[in-house]
Amino acid sequence: MxxxxxxxxxxxxxxxxxxxxxxxxxxxxxxxxxxxxxxxxxxxxxxxxxxxxxxxxxxxxxxxxxxxxxxxxxxxxxxxxxxxxxxxxxxxxxxxxxxxxxxxxxxxxxxxxxxxxxxxxxxxxxxxxxxxxxxxxxxxxxxxxxxxxxxxxxDSKTIDPDPSCNCKPKEPIDFDGLLHIDFGDTSTIAPFRKSSTGIEIELSGKKANIEATGDSSFIVDIPLEYVPDSLKFLGDMKEGSYEATATPYSEPVITQELAQAYEVEAVEMTIQPLSSSEGEIEVES
Structure with a gap:
């Protein structure tokens, strides 16, 4: 892994x-x-x-x-x-x-x-x-x-806004922890926050809703378009989707700096965790 x-x-x-x-x-x-x-x-x-x-x-x-x-x-x-x-x-x-x-x-x-x-x-x-x-x-x-x-x-990160850009300050987003997404040979991280339907993550510039509690590890199928281009090359990832082990790391307090570091423009999608090999994925455009 x-x-x-x-x-x-x-x-x-x-x-x-x-x-x-x-x-x-x-x-x-x-x-x-x-x-x-x-x-x-x-x-x-x-x-x-x-x-x-x-x-x-x-x-x-x-x-x-x-x-x-x-x-x-x-x-x-x-x-x-x-x-x-x-x-x-x-x-x-x-x-x-x-x-x-x-x-x-x-x-x-x-x-x-x-x-x-x-x-x-x-x-x-x-x-x-x-x-x-x-x-x-x-x-x-x-x-x-x-x-x-x-x-x-x-382990790439985004800070938005950055003071040196002289833009209007944005309200920080409160996150509940980080999600380590392990594809086997490659891995990445995504911040997450809990919602009424599961957890929301921001992955490769896109927002995803995952039907999970955020309290324990689970298996998901991640569509290839949500994998960073650099990781696709390094891991020789060319299939339409990849099964991954997602492990949440919850903390009682997530700092404002961390919240700002992961604020990105988002595209909505929903991923259903695979509890077994029979799990299905639901993606919303």
């Missing part, structure tokens, strides 16, 4: 016996989110950005690790180690040489506000420690590489 978090997390540690038990490779794995866009535009201006999507590990880091293994025990392939890593992490791992794809994306800002584009990619650091167990020869070394995963998070 593309759960966004702050800081760095140690997620796994495993040991592999190599060379018929004559050597041990210890691996410690940590994950963190790294910004790939942190830029802004305001007062009606448009931000044009060349977005880069990378997957895999640097060729130089991969070669250094492979060379160390071959020199120590003659192992020419890291396939065995990759298979163990995949099993321990219970997710896909991408240890191929980095593949990069670029696309120009546009981020508009409100006439009287500021749009901050915040896009993150999850990186995974591997720290290897090799130790031979032969009594007459105890070769040891350490190696590192960083994997660019296929997990992305959009």
């Amino acid at each position: 593309a759960e966004y978090f702050l800081g760095r997390r140690d997620i796994a540690s495993f040991t592999i016996e190599l060379d018929r038990g004559n050597a041990v490779l210890q691996c410690n794995v940590a994950e963190y989110w790294s910004p790939i866009i942190h830029d802004s535009s305001k007062c009606g201006a448009t931000l044009t950005y060349e977005l880069s999507k990378k997957t895999g590990i640097k060729e130089s880091e991969k070669a250094a690790f492979e060379d160390s293994l071959e020199a120590s025990i003659g192992l020419k392939s890291i396939g065995q180690i990759k298979a163990v890593a995949k099993q321990k992490l219970t997710t896909e791992v991408h240890w191929e040489s980095v593949q990069e794809e670029k696309r120009t994306v546009v981020f508009p800002s409100p006439e009287c506000g500021k749009y901050t584009a915040l896009q993150y990619q999850k990186l995974r650091d591997y720290h290897f420690t090799f130790q031979e167990k032969k009594w007459f020869h105890k070769n040891s070394w350490q190696s590192y590489f960083t994997e660019h995963t296929k997990f992305y998070h959009d």
Whole structure:
């Protein structure tokens, strides 16, 4: 899942016996989110950005690790180690040489506000420690590489109005919390407020009514047009709609700054949560 978090997390540690038990490779794995866009535009201006999507590990880091293994025990392939890593992490791992794809994306800002584009990619650091167990020869070394995963998070925000635009002040909207929307490989956030029919969210410049309480997680189908363009590219999202896990984070008091940060021009729609695979979606024009 593309759960966004702050800081760095140690997620796994495993040991592999190599060379018929004559050597041990210890691996410690940590994950963190790294910004790939942190830029802004305001007062009606448009931000044009060349977005880069990378997957895999640097060729130089991969070669250094492979060379160390071959020199120590003659192992020419890291396939065995990759298979163990995949099993321990219970997710896909991408240890191929980095593949990069670029696309120009546009981020508009409100006439009287500021749009901050915040896009993150999850990186995974591997720290290897090799130790031979032969009594007459105890070769040891350490190696590192960083994997660019296929997990992305959009944390972009809008502040409207922005004082520097010299527009007439607007009344802030009171929100009850944030909704983390997780598509699996990608995720985003949306502010929400409770209503008589469920909760209202603002997503990708559009307003949505969701028939949910806002007190617990639920499953929804999100039409593709409500997914930010940058996230469509990063997550290779091309289908008509995507099932997502929506998790509300309620707070007793939402500050005025947060309320202003998510005030956008809205287009109405209604989404019905999917309690099972038989759920339906209702969209109002």
